[in-house]
Structures are given as structure tokens and as C-alpha cells.
Amino acid sequence: MSIEVVFFDIDGTLIDVNKRTASKTVEAINQLKENGTKVVIATGRSPRHIVDIQKMFNIDSFVCFNGSIGVNEGASIFHHALNHAHLTDLVKDTDANAHPMAFLNNLGSYTNAENDDRIKVTFDHLKEEMPEYRPTVWEEEPIIQSFLYCSPDEQKFYEESHPELKFTRWHKYAMDVNNCDMNKSVGIRSYLEYLDIDPKNAAAFGDNLNDLEMLSYVGYGVAMGNAIDAAKEKADFVTKSLHDNGIYYGLKHLELI
Numbered sequence: 032m033s034i035e036v037v038f039f040d041i042d043g044t045l046i047d048v049n050k051r052t053a054s055k056t057v058e059a060i061n062q063l064k065e066n067g068t069k070v071v072i073a074t075g076r077s078p079r080h081i082v083d084i085q086k087m088f089n090i091d092s093f094v095c096f097n098g099s100i101g102v103n104e105g106a107s108i109f110h111h112a113l114n115h116a117h118l119t120d121l122v123k124d125t126d127a128n129a130h131p132m133a134f135l136n137n138l139g140s141y142t143n144a145e146n147d148d149r150i151k152v153t154f155d156h157l158k159e160e161m162p163e164y165r166p167t168v169w170e171e172e173p174i175i176q177s178f179l180y181c182s183p184d185e186q187k188f189y190e191e192s193h194p195e196l197k198f199t200r201w202h203k204y205a206m207d208v209n210n211c212d213m214n215k216s217v218g219i220r221s222y223l224e225y226l227d228i229d230p231k232n233a234a235a236f237g238d239n240l241n242d243l244e245m246l247s248y249v250g251y252g253v254a255m256g257n258a259i260d261a262a263k264e265k266a267d268f269v270t271k272s273l274h275d276n277g278i279y280y281g282l283k284h285l286e287l288i
Contacts, residue, residue: 033232034068034232034233034234034250034251034285034287035068035069035226035228035232035233036068036069036070036071036223036226036228036232036233036234037063037068037069037070037071037233037234037235037236037282037287038071038072038073038094038215038219038233038234038235038236038245038249039060039070039071039072039073039090039235039236039278040072040073040074040235040236040237040238040239040241040242040245041072041074041076041081041084042074042075042076042157042201042238042239043238043239043255043257043258043273044236044237044238044242044255044273044277044278045072045084045088045273045278046084046087046273047273047274048156048158049158050083050084050087050158051274052087052088052273053273053274053275053276053277053278053279054276055276055278055279056088056276056278056279057087057088058279059276059278059279059282059288060088060089060090060278061089062282062288063282063287063288064089066287066288068287069092069226069228070088070090070092071090071092071093071094071222072084072085072090072092072093072094072095073093073094073098073215073218073219073235073237073242073245074093074094074095074097075095075096075097075176075199075201075207075215075241076095076096076157077095077096077135077136077137077140077175077176078093078095078100078102078137079137079139079140080140080157080159081093081095091104091105092104094215094218094219094222096135096175096176096209097176097199097207097209097213097214097215097218097241098111098209098213098214098215098216098217098218098219098221099111099112099175099176099209099210099213099218100137100175100218101218101221101222101225103222103225103226108221108222108225109218109221109222109225110175111175111210111213112136112173112174112175113173113174113175113176113177113196113208113209113210114195114210115169115173115174117193117195117196117210118169118174118177118208119169120193121177121179121189121193121196121208122143122169124188124189124192124193125179125181126143128181128185128188130179130180130181130185131143131144131147131149131150131180132144132169132177132178132179132180132208133150133162133177133178133180133205134162134165134168134169134174134177135162135174135175135176135177135178136172136173136174136175137175138172139162139163140154140159140162140163141162141163141164141165141168142161142162142163142164142165142166143164143165143166143167143169144164144166144180145164147180149180149204149205150162150178150180152202152204153178153180153202153204153205156202176207176208176209177207177208178205178206178207178208179198179205179206179208180204180205181204181206182203182204183200183203186198186200186206194211195210195211196208196209196210196211197209197210197211197212197213197214199240199241200240201239201240201241207241214241214244214245215235215237215241215242215244215245216244216245216247216248216249217244219233219235219245219248219249220248229250230248230249230250231249231250232250233249233250233251234249234250234251234252234253234285234287235248235249235251235252235253236253236254236255236270236277236278236281237252237253237254237255237258237262237266238254238255238257238258238259238262238273239258239259239262240259240261240262242254242258242262242265243261243262243265246262246265246266247265251267251268251285252265252266252267252268253266253267253268253269253270253281253284253285254266254268254269254270255269255270255271255272255273255277256269256270256271256272256273256275256277257272257273257277268281268284268285270284
């Protein structure tokens with residue numbers, strides 16, 4: 032096995048909820064790049080919500096929106112919007128159930144609910160500004176990903192009523208909404224095809240539900256020590272937790288640094 036590229040999740044992997052990283056993480060990633068290995072972010076976040084993280088780790092390539100957008104060294108290589116008809120049907124149900132939504136694309140993040148505490152809590156969690164109130168933006172612009180705000184008990188209704196969409200919970204108040212055939216592994220596959228790299232020569236680090244497909248797809252999946260059990264089960268190796276320098280020890284295990 033010869034690893035040519037490593038994909039890194041952000042939240043719970045590179046940084047914690049306060050955007051702090053471990054003492055050896057930046058050094059390890061810099062050494063990884065110096066050794067000739069390609070480094071790519073793979074996240075559910077939007078490109079607008081990773082700018083400071085890119086600067087922190089000096090990474091200019093990414094897969095965002097759970098596989099929907101890919102950028103290599105500043106150049107766009109693929110871009111997949113949410114199916115508009117499916118989104119229209121979903122909004123009808125969320126409106127009927129008084130469940131707010133956020134809508135995200137390359138230009139910004141928007142919401143159809145003003146001053147909703149749940150939305151504020153989740154964007155505070157991301158350490159990002161509240162989205163702009165534009166309730167009809169989804170009718171006016173392509174939307175790459177949405178957040179749907181409902182309880183875990185209410186999630187099943189949407190999963191059963193909208194099988195054409197994929198719902199991935201990342202907060203007790205919110206879940207990502209993507210096309211049903213979209214996840215990080217789909218974006219990584221397109222990325223690897225662009226780079227002409229075999230999946231067996233790729234590795235990935237992750238910790239949560241939206242990392243499961245990615246950890247299974249690449250040649251070597253690494254789960255953080257703080258990862259959920261499902262991620263650890265999908266991984267080939269479980270490293271130490273984020274703040275125990277899990278990235279550093281994982282890369283050492285792979286003999287990449």
C-alpha cells in the first residue's frame with residue numbers, strides 16, 4: 032500500500048467545538064505535505080465555513096457539503112446541487128410541521144426562520160454567523176445542502192417520506208440534507224478520478240456519521256479515538272483522540288511521517 036493522498040474531516044478530527052487543535056496536528060500535516068502526500072479536507076461544511084480552518088492548516092484543496100463540491104488547489108472540479116423538485120417537496124412538509132431550514136450554497140447560508148433559537152445554537156456550535164433570513168432563496172438559487180431542524184424522534188418521518196434525500200444528523204437540533212446518492216465517498220471518488228489515484232492509495236481520518244462511507248471507501252480508514260462506535264467499526268485503525276494528538280499518531284502508524 033502506497034498512500035498518495037489523505038482526506039481529513041474537520042469537526043472532531045482536525046478541530047474541536049472551540050476550533051482548537053492538538054499540539055502536534057499542524058506540524059504533522061506540514062510534514063505530511065513535505066513528504067509529498069496530497070492533503071485534502073473532506074467535510075460537511077460549506078466552503079465559506081472552512082476558510083479559517085484552511086488557513087490554520089494551510090490546505091487549499093477540499094471536498095465540501097458531504098461530497099457535493101470538490102476543489103483542487105483553488106480550482107473547481109465538480110459541483111452537485113440538491114435536486115430542486117425533491118427540495119420543493121421537502122420544504123412543503125417542513126413548513127407544515129413548523130420545522131425551520133437553512134439553505135447553503137457557494138454564496139452563503141440562508142434560513143426561512145427569523146430569530147430561531149435552534150438555528151442560533153447550531154451556528155454558534157460551528158462558530159459561524161447566523162444565516163441571512165431569505166425564506167425563498169431555495170426557489171431563486173441552486174442549493175447545495177440544507178439543514179433541517181427537528182428532533183431525532185421526528186427525523187424518521189422525513190426519512191420515510193423523502194427517500195430521495197439523505198438525512199444525516201450532526202446536532203441534536205439539526206441534520207444535513209443531501210441528495211440520497213451523495214456522501215463523502217462519492218465526492219472522494221470523483222476527486223481521486225481527477226487526480227488519477229486509485230482508492231486503495233488513499234487514506235481518510237474521521238469521527239462521525241457522515242464519515243462512515245468515506246472510511247469504508249478509501250484504502251485505509253482511520254477513526255479518531257473520540258469517534259462514534261460506528262466510525263470505529265468502519266475504520267481499519269483507531270488512533271488516539273483529537274487532543275491526544277490522534278492525527279499525529281495516525282500518520283505515524285501509516286508511516287507517512
